[in-house]
Amino acid sequence: MAAGGKAGPKSTSKPRTGPGPLARGWLILYNIVLTAGWIAVLYVYLIHMLTNPSPPQMYSGIYDSVEVVLKFRGGAESVLPCYRWIAVLYVYLIHMLTNPSPPQMYSGIYDSVEVVLKVFQSLAILEIVHAALGIVPSNVLLTAFQVFSRVFLVWGVAHPFKEAQTSLGMSLCVAAWTITEIIRYSFYTFALLNMKPYILQWCRYTFFIVLYPIGVSGELLAIYNAITPAAEKKAFSLELPNPINYSFYYHYFLVGIMLTYIPVFPQLYFHMVRQRRKIIGGISKVAKKE
Numbered sequence: 001m002a003a004g005g006k007a008g009p010k011s012t013s014k015p016r017t018g019p020g021p022l023a024r025g026w027l028i029l030y031n032i033v034l035t036a037g038w039i040a041v042l043y044v045y046l047i048h049m050l051t052n053p054s055p056p057q058m059y060s061g062i063y064d065s066v067e068v069v070l071k072f073r074g075g076a077e078s079v080l081p082c083y084r085w086i087a088v089l090y091v092y093l094i095h096m097l098t099n100p101s102p103p104q105m106y107s108g109i110y111d112s113v114e115v116v117l118k119v120f121q122s123l124a125i126l127e128i129v130h131a132a133l134g135i136v137p138s139n140v141l142l143t144a145f146q147v148f149s150r151v152f153l154v155w156g157v158a159h160p161f162k163e164a165q166t167s168l169g170m171s172l173c174v175a176a177w178t179i180t181e182i183i184r185y186s187f188y189t190f191a192l193l194n195m196k197p198y199i200l201q202w203c204r205y206t207f208f209i210v211l212y213p214i215g216v217s218g219e220l221l222a223i224y225n226a227i228t229p230a231a232e233k234k235a236f237s238l239e240l241p242n243p244i245n246y247s248f249y250y251h252y253f254l255v256g257i258m259l260t261y262i263p264v265f266p267q268l269y270f271h272m273v274r275q276r277r278k279i280i281g282g283i284s285k286v287a288k289k290e
Contacts, residue, residue, distance in 0.1 A: 023135040028192045035185040037120030041113050042178040048112040110165040121154050145264050153219050161226040169221025176215035205276040223258055227251050
């Protein structure tokens with residue numbers, strides 16, 4: 001119905017029917033492979049953490065720093081349920097940055113997951129292709145930013161700079177990415193099979209509240225740790241004079257990449273907040289009516 005109660009003209013656009021049989025089969029296979037790949041990353045990560053335990057003093061002041069925020073309840077919770085967890089993350093990161101652990105605490109994490117991480121994070125490039133071909137209903141630009149930010153972090157930040165590999169940021173990235181992607185790809189797999197377990201749907205639209213900020217914080221910290229060595233080594237930079245009369249400084253490029261997070265991350269995050277309100281909230285309303 002059109003505004004005002006009058007019937008509007010009939011829409012001539014065809015309803016979305018989803019991918020065809022061939023595309024659906026490919027997407028199911030793709031999501032199964034990526035789910036298995038990220039489970040492998042998580043497995044290797046956990047094996048490393050269990051066989052290389054951190055000293056107790058590394059965690060001694062963490063709870064004290066976040067205790068007040070964890071216990072706080074306020075009126076803003078009804079407006080933005082995730083605000084308290086963002087505050088917890090902020091206080092946690094401040095504590096970790098002002099009480100830094102030695103680089104060797106994180107040095108083995110990236111080394112242990114490097115190969116599987118590079119393989120399965122690089123395969124995410126196909127998501128841009130899927131969106132561009134229209135076989136998935138995703139925004140091409142937002143998909144490209146999400147994929148590019150992670151692929152770039154692996155190949156353009158962690159791969160060339162040991163300082164990024166041994167940073168707290170890379171450890172946060174690996175932890176957040178693995179859990180996020182296992183949930184996301186398994187959710188897509190079940191959706192393509194016309195099955196949507198509620199627990200998986202709830203995880204998909206709830207865990208991001210904490211995991212997205214952790215992942216983005218990790219990405220920014222890893223890039224930040226790569227800026228100084230990039231400047232000192234003049235990595236991937238082009239100075240004047242040169243035949244093309246053009247200069248390029250990679251460390252400035254890294255700063256520019258960090259700045260792009262300011263306008264884009266809120267869009268991605270609050271899009272998921274709206275999706276959660278619509279999907280999880282919608283399920284709750286149906287359950288109450290029944």
